[in-house]
Amino acid sequence: MRNLSSRDNPRIKLVHALANQARERRKLGQTLLDGTHLITAAIEAGVTVLEVFVSESGLNNGEILDLLERLPADVQRNLVSDALFAHFSPVETPSGILALIAIPSVSTEVARGGSIVILDAVQDPGNLGTILRTAAAAGIAAAWLTPGCAQAWSPKALRAGMGAHFHLPIAEQVDAFAALADFSGRALATGLGANARSVYETDLSGPIAWLFGAEGQGLSASLFARADGVVTIPMAAGIESLNVGAAAAICLFEQRRQSAIESPAG
Amino acid sequence: MRNLSSRDNPRIKLVHALANQARERRKLGQTLLDGTHLITAAIEAGVTVLEVFVSESGLNNGEILDLLERLPADVQRNLVSDALFAHFSPVETPSGILALIAIPSVSTEVARGGSIVILDAVQDPGNLGTILRTAAAAGIAAAWLTPGCAQAWSPKALRAGMGAHFHLPIAEQVDAFAALADFSGRALATGLGANARSVYETDLSGPIAWLFGAEGQGLSASLFARADGVVTIPMAAGIESLNVGAAAAICLFEQRRQSAIESPAG
Structure with a gap:
């Protein structure tokens, strides 16, 4: 698991932008899934998770640990401090895990x-x-x-x-x-x-x-x-x-x- | 129409409390209706309006003027500045009119x-x-x-x-x-x-x-x-x-x- 500790880290900046800016999501064609329920639904539907971001206190959550075990080995896991997670979390009560996915392109x-x-x-x-x-x-x-x-x-x-x-x-x-x-x-x-x-x-x-x-x-x-x-x-x-x-x-x-x-x- | 201009005015304090505090609404048994649509629905259902608060720019709104004409003569009309109205308005885009009513007591x-x-x-x-x-x-x-x-x-x-x-x-x-x-x-x-x-x-x-x-x-x-x-x-x-x-x-x-x-x- 990779440790990300600075707001200036490019991955952290990316996550913050995707969490807060519709324009960035549209430009990059990516979005974030917040919490184990949404991420599990995505995996079960065959969606590819590109990367996950877990808060330190998220590592105490059984559902998050189960999900991390279930993810393919090549999915990059990132660990961030609780403060940093709260900084970019799109919800008021941070769930402890965010997954980066590509927005499906649908005609x-x-x-x-x-x-x-x-x-x-x-x-x-x-x-x-x-x-x-x-x-x-x-x-x-x-x-x-x-x-x-x-x-x-x-x-x-x-x-x-x-x-x-x-x-x-x-x-x-x-x-x-x-x-x-x-x-x-x-x-x-x-x-x-x-x-x-x-x-x-x-x-x-x-x-x-x-x-x-x-x-x-x-x-x-x-x-x-x-x-x-x-x-x-x-x-x-x-x-x-x-x-x-x-x-x-x-x-x-x-x-x-x-x-x-x-x-x-x- | 009575002019209310200070945040310290007791009526203004009352409206602010009712707009923002569930406890005050419950204690006083009163609430505020925001905008002509809700107030009209209340009047048509026979609800008694106790008092209305209109912002200065609300006086330029035809629907608000119609509503003011329709209200019984003994309902106290209060005029407040736009800044004061925004101060206590419960919504982000102030409608320009608030009505004070008693919450119906229902068994x-x-x-x-x-x-x-x-x-x-x-x-x-x-x-x-x-x-x-x-x-x-x-x-x-x-x-x-x-x-x-x-x-x-x-x-x-x-x-x-x-x-x-x-x-x-x-x-x-x-x-x-x-x-x-x-x-x-x-x-x-x-x-x-x-x-x-x-x-x-x-x-x-x-x-x-x-x-x-x-x-x-x-x-x-x-x-x-x-x-x-x-x-x-x-x-x-x-x-x-x-x-x-x-x-x-x-x-x-x-x-x-x-x-x-x-x-x-x-």
Whole structure:
């Protein structure tokens, strides 16, 4: 295990930049996974860990020690002081271990055949990660994120995703209109309008591109107009809308419920 | 309109304390509503506004002026400088108007007959507010919060609730076991276990007390053991769990879907 003790060490500077700057993550195509849960999920999904950084007190944690034993021998282990770890840790309560990985490069072509979610300008990283987690749990084939979205591979979105990032191909900076031109299914938005139908009365079979917009603004008008259909979630009187994560959970799992009735074996 | 210009003014001190201290809100039984959307929702629900605080630049905002005209004449209007408003505003981008209200005092008896949600130690105020919003939209009759929950009437939970607080009776500091003893319906938890059944294959008619626990830990073991039944949300392979807000949205709206089929007129 290599000992890193100075803030001026180039590896420490790299980790600090990746933990705190979206631009650096995008430029280098790398990110950090914080804690044993996320790192284990990545390894189980076949993601290559490039390097790990462990705090001194992390060496007293059984789960971290187990994980270190499980990592391939050629993965560089770095030991840093607790103070240095806290300096670059992206969370308030440092977990004691960070792993450096390459951000998977995903094109919108991987989704051919399945249903997808398109997230339009969802800026809150916690909301974004939660929707990715819901989509993975619902068996969605891929997520496409427009340029206005928070970064999917930021520490906060990764934490909220709880490992979903390793089950769901995520394409970022997607031109939704161009990508939808190659999508064979229907694009459905949630909302109101003359043509809107209850999601429970809509046949959700076949591939669907679900369009979800930002909190507050909702979908961009142009993307809303591009939808092949609009579904509503019937709500109690006096309530106007749901949080986008709640709306996504209801729609994606209603699709899953309907498809389980169609083909109970799946 | 009264002009308040000093941080030492007792009204300013009160507002600062209510904006920033859960203990003060609980002690005084009062809270602040930030922005025209929340204040309008409160007025429409019949909540009495005790006093309002408007920033100087808030007087240039058409929505705030409309709201001031709409308020009863006897509601004290206070004008404060932008700097002073920013000093006590609970949000990063001050809206320009805050309203002081009494926190409604709600007992667990109001829920007789309907379905309820019991939130156990949901500590994140954003998550808590989102679940309250979802519950209100699903037509749930009341929310009971155990002592480990975040404060429902904190600025963050109010913001995430988007007005749900005025549609849904919220009882805080509830002893869930004692309150459930007087509840006539079934208590259902989400989770795994030998007796767990898919939520889609469970008859959700009649009053249900839905038990939702904290992110991470889940329900306390004793409350889980108190449940009359456990429902699971069928997920894609490899995914263990959902965010508590997503799980609540799926369960509460599945109940709503089933009840709409039973009685289409409702």
